[in-house]
C-alpha cells in the first residue's frame with residue numbers, strides 16, 4: 001500500500017491539464033454493452049475505477065483495448081450477464097451495469113453494492129426504475145437478479161429523500177433505450193455526466209430528449225450501434241485544482257476544463273475573493289487578496305457538488321472567520337473532519353452542518369484517507385500545513401485523480417509517494 005507525503009508551504013503556480021471525467025466515463029463504458037459493435041471512447045482518465053470497469057467488461061466476455069486515454073470496446077455477441085461481487089465490491093458505481101445488461105441480455109445479475117464510508121447509499125431508485133420498465137427483480141445470494149423478457153417503456157419518478165440520483169437516472173435511461181415504447185423519467189438528474197451519457201447513447205442510435213432537464217424522454221429502438229465519443233473534462237478534478245490555487249495563495253491555469261460545469265463553485269470562490277478568469281490558455285485561478293469565509297450547502301447539480309465539499313472545507317480551515325458547510329446529499333460524509341482536526345483544524349459538527357473556524361495555519365501530521373474526496377481534502381490541507389503530512393491509504397485517491405503527484409509537482413508542490421512500511 002502507498003502513502004502520499006506532502007511538505008507544506010509551497011505556492012502552486014503554472015498550468016495543469018484536467019483529465020476526462022471518471023463519473024462520465026464509467027457509465028459510458030457500461031453503455032457500450034448495449035450494442036454488439038465496436039465503440040471508441042476517448043479522453044478516458046487512467047484511474048483505478050476505470051481499470052475495474054475494464055476488468056468487469058472483460059469478465060463478461062467483451063474485448064477491451066486501452067491505448068493511452070482511448071478505450072476501444074468490442075462487445076460482439078457476448079453471452080454473460082453477471083457482474084461479480086469480487087469486482088463490484090471494490091467499486092460501487094458498477095451498479096450502472098444493471099441497465100445495459102438488462103436491456104441487451106434481458107437478464108442481469110449484479111452484486112448488491114452494499115455500504116459505503118460516505119454514509120448510506122441506497123439503490124431503491126435504480127430498482128424502482130427497472131421495475132417501471134417491466135423487470136422482475138429479486139435479491140439473492142447478495143446479488144440483484146433482474147429478468148425482463150419484455151422490457152417496455154414506462155413512467156418513473158426518480159426523486160429520493162435527497163433529490164435526484166445520477167447513476168439511477170443513467171441506469172434507467174440506458175435500459176429504456178432498447179425497451180419497447182416510450183419511457184419518461186421525472187425528477188431526472190441533470191449533472192453534466194448524465195448529459196454526456198445521453199449524448200453517447202444518441203450517437204449509438206438511441207432516441208432521447210430532455211437530457212439536461214429534470215424530465216427525460218426515451219423512445220425505445222430495436223437496436224443500437226457502436227459509436228465514437230470523447231469524455232467531458234472532470235469538473236471535480238478541476239474544482240480541486242482551483243481550490244489548490246486558493247489554499248496555497250497560488251496562480252494556476254487549468255487546461256481542458258469546462259467552466260460552465262462548475263459555476264456554483266467558482267461563484268462561491270470568487271465571492272470569497274479568488275480571481276477566476278477565462279483566458280486564451282484556459283481558466284486562470286489566482287489568489288489576489290485575503291479570502292473571506294463562506295457558507296455553502298451541497299445540492300444536486302447545478303448546486304454546489306458534494307464531491308467538492310471536503311476540499312472546500314480544507315480551504316475554510318485556513319480562511320479567517322467562521323464558515324458553515326451543510327451536506328445535503330450524504331449527511332454523513334464528514335469523516336475527514338477528525339483527520340483535519342489532527343492537523344489543528346477547528347471544526348464542530350452539528351447534524352449535517354460543519355462549523356469551521358478558520359485558523360492562521362495547520363500543522364502537518366499523519367492522516368488517514370477514508371474516501372476519494374476526503375483524501376483530496378487532506379492533500380490540500382497538507383499543501384498549506386507547516387511541516388510534513390503523510391496521507392495514508394492513498395489507494396482511495398488513485399480511484400479518482402489521475403497522476404495527482406505529477407500534476408502537483410509540476411505546479412511546484414513538494415509531494416511524493418512512498419510505500420507503507
Ligand code: EPU
Nearest residue numbers: 023093121122123124125126160161162165166167329372
Ligand atoms: N439515493 C437514493 N436512492 C437511490 C440512489 C440514490 O435515495 O437509489 C440518494 C443517495 O442516498 C444520495 C443521493 O440520492 O443522497 C445522490 O446519490 P446518487 O445516486 O446521485 O449518487 P450516485 O449516482 O451513486 C454519483 C457519483 C458520486 C457523487 C454522487 C452525487 C458516480 C460514479 N458517482 O453517485 O461520486 O457523489 O453522484 O453527485 O457518478 C465520487 O466521485 O467521489 C462520488 C462519490
